[in-house]
Amino acid sequence: MDSKLDIFRRELVDVQGIPLFWSIVEEWSQVESFENRPDDLLIATYPKSGTTWISEILDLIYNHGDVEKCKRDAIYKRVPFMELIIPRLTNGVEDLNDMQSPRLVKKHLPVQLLPSSFWKNNCKMVYVARNANDVAVSYYYFYQMAKMHPDPGTWEEFLDKFMTGKVAFGSWYDHVKGWWEKKKDYCKLYLFYEDMKQDPKCEIQKLLKFLDKDLPEETVDKILYHSSFDMMKQNPSANYTTMPKFCMDHSVSPFMRKGVSGDWKNQFTVVQYERFEEDYEKKMKGSTLQFHSEI
Structure with missing residues (x-):
């Protein structure tokens, strides 16, 4: 078997009850002992x-x-995915260790699996949450094109896995609630995807304030323009088209698919929606977190 192929479409493996890619679990000691720097932004x-x-x-x-500077490399090199380790392909820990400060560090881990150095060094953290309906749909299409995931099966089968947390990085419900509950204790900004879609300039201003950065109005407008979905979809340094096809197959589904809120309505049947909503109410009961399922 081709050595490139035998690392893909494997079943997930649990770490403390959270399903992760087998290759992350094999190198878990590297992830767990990652040494964060105080000026990192998570x-x-x-x-x-x-x-x-x-x-x-x-x-x-x-x-x-500086748009040209931001085209210096693919986004996954500029902002390494810390816990993603795939033999012969990538090691986020090593990539970050080789980077100069200040570093932008990407993570999908639930809050309880975050390496202890992030809490010890009290670095700033930005969390972005998106409504569960749209995440489930987007994740289903991502599973199809990104071959590190197990086979997603049918939409119905995948939706069941999503609702029970049997997808990579575990339960959406626990993830968003876990990070939400930590936001008061640490230097953390919690943003919502739907707010970013509705008023991106306002959310960029929130980021600037959180980071103690002051940029001229024309620079903010430039950032707004170049980080729009249409511009990023055309930008090879942002749209993941530089990833080899044996890892991500854009002919199955583009990495940047639609980038809208409310697309779940085109995927869910009425029965699926009713079942999903009933389950959602149970799992989110008692949480102060509020989401918009469309804008």
Whole structure:
């Protein structure tokens, strides 16, 4: 068997009850012992919640809106995915260790699996949450094209896995609630994908304030323009088209698919929606977290 192929479509493996890629679990000691630096900025999200979008915005902020500088490399090199380790292909820990400060560090881990150095050094953290309906749909299409995931099966089968947390990085419900509950204790900004879609300039201003950065109005407008979905979809350094096809097959589904809120209505049947909503109410009961399922 081709050595490139035998690392893909494997079943997930649990770490403390959280399903992760087998290759992350094999190198878990590297992930767990990752040494964060005090001036790191952690970007944390559940998958398919605007991770690449917020990463591009922050790289533009860190480079004062210099668009050419932000095309220096692919987004996954500029903002390494810390826990992603795939034999012969990538090691986020090593990539970050080789980077100069200040670093942007991407993570999908639930809050309880975050390496202890992030809490010890009290670095700033930005979390982005997106409504569960749209995440489930986007994740289903991502599973199809990104071959590190197990086979997603049918939409119905995948939706069941999503609702029970049997997908990579575990339960969406626990993930968004876990990070939400930590936001008061640490230097953390909690943003919502739907707010970013509705008023991106306002959310960029929130980021600037949180980071104690002051940029001229024209630079903010430039960041706004170059981090728009249409511009990023055309930008090879942001749209993941530089990833080899044996890892991500854009002919199955583009990495940047639609980038809208409310697309779940085109996927869910009435029965699926009713079942999903009933389950959602149970799992989110008692939480102060509020989401917009469309804008």
